[in-house]
Amino acid sequence: MSQSEQSSSSASQLPAEVQSRLDDGKQRHEAELIEWLKIPSISSDSSRRDDVHQAANWLLEKMNAAGLQTESISTNGFPLLVASTPPVPGAPVALVYGHYDVQPPEPLDLWTSPPFEPVVRDGKVFARGATDDKGQVLTHIHSVCDWLASGQPLPLQIKFLIEGEEEVGSQNLDDWLPELAEKLACDVVVVSDSSQYAPGRPAVTCGLRGIATYELFVDGPSHDLHSGSFGGAVANPAMALCQLLASMKDADGKIAIDGLYDDVAPIPDIEREAWKQLGADDEEFASSVGASKLHGEAGYTTDERRWARPSLDINGLTSGHQGEGVKTVLPAKASAKFSFRLVPNQDPKRLTGLIESHLERHCPPGIRWTLKPDHGAGAMLADANSRYAKAASVAIEQAFGTPPVMIREGGSIPILARFQEVLDCDCLLLGWGQNDDAAHSPNEKFSLEDFHRGIQASASLWQAIASA
Amino acid sequence: MSQSEQSSSSASQLPAEVQSRLDDGKQRHEAELIEWLKIPSISSDSSRRDDVHQAANWLLEKMNAAGLQTESISTNGFPLLVASTPPVPGAPVALVYGHYDVQPPEPLDLWTSPPFEPVVRDGKVFARGATDDKGQVLTHIHSVCDWLASGQPLPLQIKFLIEGEEEVGSQNLDDWLPELAEKLACDVVVVSDSSQYAPGRPAVTCGLRGIATYELFVDGPSHDLHSGSFGGAVANPAMALCQLLASMKDADGKIAIDGLYDDVAPIPDIEREAWKQLGADDEEFASSVGASKLHGEAGYTTDERRWARPSLDINGLTSGHQGEGVKTVLPAKASAKFSFRLVPNQDPKRLTGLIESHLERHCPPGIRWTLKPDHGAGAMLADANSRYAKAASVAIEQAFGTPPVMIREGGSIPILARFQEVLDCDCLLLGWGQNDDAAHSPNEKFSLEDFHRGIQASASLWQAIASA
Numbered sequence: 001m002s003q004s005e006q007s008s009s010s011a012s013q014l015p016a017e018v019q020s021r022l023d024d025g026k027q028r029h030e031a032e033l034i035e036w037l038k039i040p041s042i043s044s045d046s047s048r049r050d051d052v053h054q055a056a057n058w059l060l061e062k063m064n065a066a067g068l069q070t071e072s073i074s075t076n077g078f079p080l081l082v083a084s085t086p087p088v089p090g091a092p093v094a095l096v097y098g099h100y101d102v103q104p105p106e107p108l109d110l111w112t113s114p115p116f117e118p119v120v121r122d123g124k125v126f127a128r129g130a131t132d133d134k135g136q137v138l139t140h141i142h143s144v145c146d147w148l149a150s151g152q153p154l155p156l157q158i159k160f161l162i163e164g165e166e167e168v169g170s171q172n173l174d175d176w177l178p179e180l181a182e183k184l185a186c187d188v189v190v191v192s193d194s195s196q197y198a199p200g201r202p203a204v205t206c207g208l209r210g211i212a213t214y215e216l217f218v219d220g221p222s223h224d225l226h227s228g229s230f231g232g233a234v235a236n237p238a239m240a241l242c243q244l245l246a247s248m249k250d251a252d253g254k255i256a257i258d259g260l261y262d263d264v265a266p267i268p269d270i271e272r273e274a275w276k277q278l279g280a281d282d283e284e285f286a287s288s289v290g291a292s293k294l295h296g297e298a299g300y301t302t303d304e305r306r307w308a309r310p311s312l313d314i315n316g317l318t319s320g321h322q323g324e325g326v327k328t329v330l331p332a333k334a335s336a337k338f339s340f341r342l343v344p345n346q347d348p349k350r351l352t353g354l355i356e357s358h359l360e361r362h363c364p365p366g367i368r369w370t371l372k373p374d375h376g377a378g379a380m381l382a383d384a385n386s387r388y389a390k391a392a393s394v395a396i397e398q399a400f401g402t403p404p405v406m407i408r409e410g411g412s413i414p415i416l417a418r419f420q421e422v423l424d425c426d427c428l429l430l431g432w433g434q435n436d437d438a439a440h441s442p443n444e445k446f447s448l449e450d451f452h453r454g455i456q457a458s459a460s461l462w463q464a465i466a467s468a
Numbered sequence: 469m470s471q472s473e474q475s476s477s478s479a480s481q482l483p484a485e486v487q488s489r490l491d492d493g494k495q496r497h498e499a500e501l502i503e504w505l506k507i508p509s510i511s512s513d514s515s516r517r518d519d520v521h522q523a524a525n526w527l528l529e530k531m532n533a534a535g536l537q538t539e540s541i542s543t544n545g546f547p548l549l550v551a552s553t554p555p556v557p558g559a560p561v562a563l564v565y566g567h568y569d570v571q572p573p574e575p576l577d578l579w580t581s582p583p584f585e586p587v588v589r590d591g592k593v594f595a596r597g598a599t600d601d602k603g604q605v606l607t608h609i610h611s612v613c614d615w616l617a618s619g620q621p622l623p624l625q626i627k628f629l630i631e632g633e634e635e636v637g638s639q640n641l642d643d644w645l646p647e648l649a650e651k652l653a654c655d656v657v658v659v660s661d662s663s664q665y666a667p668g669r670p671a672v673t674c675g676l677r678g679i680a681t682y683e684l685f686v687d688g689p690s691h692d693l694h695s696g697s698f699g700g701a702v703a704n705p706a707m708a709l710c711q712l713l714a715s716m717k718d719a720d721g722k723i724a725i726d727g728l729y730d731d732v733a734p735i736p737d738i739e740r741e742a743w744k745q746l747g748a749d750d751e752e753f754a755s756s757v758g759a760s761k762l763h764g765e766a767g768y769t770t771d772e773r774r775w776a777r778p779s780l781d782i783n784g785l786t787s788g789h790q791g792e793g794v795k796t797v798l799p800a801k802a803s804a805k806f807s808f809r810l811v812p813n814q815d816p817k818r819l820t821g822l823i824e825s826h827l828e829r830h831c832p833p834g835i836r837w838t839l840k841p842d843h844g845a846g847a848m849l850a851d852a853n854s855r856y857a858k859a860a861s862v863a864i865e866q867a868f869g870t871p872p873v874m875i876r877e878g879g880s881i882p883i884l885a886r887f888q889e890v891l892d893c894d895c896l897l898l899g900w901g902q903n904d905d906a907a908h909s910p911n912e913k914f915s916l917e918d919f920h921r922g923i924q925a926s927a928s929l930w931q932a933i934a935s936a
Contacts, residue, residue, distance in 0.1 A: 232764050241710070323572060
């Protein structure tokens with residue numbers, strides 16, 4: 001437990017006024033979370049545009065009320081919310097990044113309770129956005145608001161950048177970032193949009209995978225054909241789509257696109273070793289997601305596959321007759337949405353070229369394909385030994401009663417790599433969620449105990465960073 | 469032209485009263501077709517049940533009004549309509565088979581005019597069911613009704629069996645057939661539910677492919693997962709579905725299911741030779757369906773692939789996020805509708821077993837599959853040299869001005885093989901449609917010229933059969 005001792009050594013209590021404000025605020029913290037979760041801010045659904053704006057305004061009003069200096073920056077998409085506390089000369093500056101948009105809730109029939117009518121069951125709040133990211137980003141907003149309300153001076157300046165397009169690629173923030181560089185200048189970006197390693201095992205996340213998303217359209221005859229009169233003589237686009245997608249993955253779970261692994265950074269032995277010590281249990285993991293067993297790239301552990309190896313997933317398939325009953329049709333077209341997770345050194349633009357030549361090589365006769373890249377971003381790594389990572393360990397141990405483990409996360413926060421580049425800052429990924437919180441899935445949830453510990457850890461973090 | 473001479477030699481004009489009744493009836497024939505086409509009798513859509521019954525009643529009333537002896541036989545599904553003209557001692561008995569149900573019209577957005585609001589454009593009526601089968605079966609009903617109205621005695625007894633479940637497998641007719649054997653006793657079954665070989669090239673169809681339809685369900689995790697946190701570690705059901713379906717077909721267009729070709733009857737050389745003489749043009753054929761080029765089983769011509777070789781087509785694909793925008797999800801499940809066309813000697817039940825062992829062998833780890841067979845039926849062959857085929861040649865030449873070619877058809881009329889077996893009768897397949905009539909597709913149509921020629925040929929057929 002050397003890490004824990006080292007942490008404790010630099011630990012210190014919060015000012016009593018802040019602590020009591022936090023302790024008395026729990027009900028209010030939960031009520032505000034539930035209020036925010038009721039707003040269906042689905043950024044990918046054009047019919048929800050007003051709701052996304054409403055979610056932004058809700059947050060803006062809350063930060064204004066708390067006395068933060070706020071600004072709503074209009075973009076071609078949804079507004080960028082920027083806020084900050086007063087400067088603290090000599091102390092570092094922390095920037096909290098998060099998002100107020102959420103994933104689509106479909107398939108709706110799999111939700112136990114409606115996605116935008118939050119309910120609390122056995123200590124967990126169920127709603128779209130509960131853990132990704134409203135519940136998690138709110139922990140930092142609550143901690144800062146309570147610091148301010150306590151009358152105690154914050155030991156450092158805290159800025160906020162909360163956007164509304166994280167679930168659709170953060171393009172507008174990406175474009176605006178250089179212009180905002182001065183306004184957002186900071187020493188460390190703090191992000192809570194991921195998970196603990198397991199219940200009761202908080203983590204500092206030192207790496208994220210990148211992402212590249214695509215839609216593939218496959219066309220054959222100009223209209224649907226009778227499968228009797230034409231079947232066997234005319235190429236079937238749905239079969240061609242299956243053949244093209246299947247050709248991208250081999251039986252060992254390796255991606256079968258030529259050149260894809262050329263620029264994949266190997267996993268440092270020190271991390272592979274550390275991750276093995278986490279004692280992952282594949283059977284437990286499989287049952288936690290309801291799968292009969294796990295399956296992935298041969299030669300790697302589950303954590304290595306999730307955190308540090310490239311992956312390819314089909315996100316959606318569409319073709320022909322999907323309604324009730326039989327329709328013996330040879331469909332004119334078929335399409336798929338699919339996406340890759342990328343690891344350090346992989347370049348989404350290069351990947352697109354590799355996919356195009358793969359499709360060119362594998363497309364059957366009589367079939368035309370069109371590949372539409374959506375958004376892409378490289379992977380991101382953070383220094384597990386930075387002063388900020390050490391400060392986070394202190395704060396997390398105070399709030400959770402145990403020091404965090406150092407892990408990576410398989411998801412992507414495309415903008416973080418850009419922060420490092422444009423703002424030249426460190427990154428601190430502190431996930432308060434759990435792997436089974438069902439982000440992007442039906443019945444998304446967030447443990448209220450984790451929510452409150454997250455608020456406590458956040459409040460302690462500001463002090464730990466300042467005194468680190 | 470020996471065939472043509474031989475036909476002419478046994479040709480004879482229709483009674484003047486019948487001919488003038490036909491000539492004066494064209495407007496009425498078209499008006500009634502359009503009236504019938506307006507009824508959306510989609511047998512596979514439970515919400516259309518009343519419409520299917522309405523289409524049956526429409527026909528029943530028409531046959532009653534014409535003086536046919538009719539009967540509507542209730543089943544667990546839609547009624548079987550049986551009708552007949554008076555017996556003619558010493559003359560053969562013909563049974564006209566057809567169906568009043570239609571395929572679903574989807575995708576609706578590809579229809580130039582609504583599927584159930586028939587419109588005539590450049591001599592063709594556009595509507596779901598125009599060619600399959602309302603327009604075609606109506607040619608026989610019109611010809612018989614006009615014979616009856618003309619006051620001239622029909623030279624043979626004609627029976628009708630019109631069902632409402634042809635597009636969903638004719639299960640109820642199949643069950644009822646033995647019980648109806650006496651009522652339907654006949655020498656030849658006449659069916660018009662297929663196509664001419666080409667415009668101006670009428671045909672007698674001497675064979676149909678069989679059919680076997682399936683739905684495949686693939687399940688992985690119990691709920692949709694975040695493709696970032698789990699991608700690479702948990703098998704993707706949509707990818708598994710693609711791999712399973714792609715594994716059923718090889719690059720040469722051959723079906724890759726072990727044992728499938730074991731019981732496939734080879735194509736008789738005499739037919740292969742005759743078909744080559746038809747002078748099919750692949751480029752013309754490809755452009756007629758809007759495909760850049762044709763693709764099918766190596767070593768066979770297009771007509772051989774369509775008419776006499778087994779085929780596998782995916783009819784529909786469903787998985788994950790199909791809506792607007794990006795959703796980086798690892799879907800919990802995926803499903804496909806797919807169907808085979810079978811050739812003589814293939815048994816649908818045996819095929820189901822072959823598919824199950826194929827799925828068993830190819831299913832990736834962490835994935836569960838469920839195969840749901842829907843309906844199946846063997847292929848059917850008819851004698852191209854029967855007295856009925858010769859009589860049809862005479863009638864067709866009189867109506868179309870050219871003798872028919874002898875072909876097969878790739879589609880299936882599952883019940884015909886059962887007719888041969890239970891009623892011990894010949895089959896006469898006289899398709900008045902065209903390959904580009906878009907049966908089972910958007911913008912289904914039927915040429916009014918072919919419609920009227922079909923009525924004329926049908927009227928002559930009764931005389932030709934009686935005098936054959």
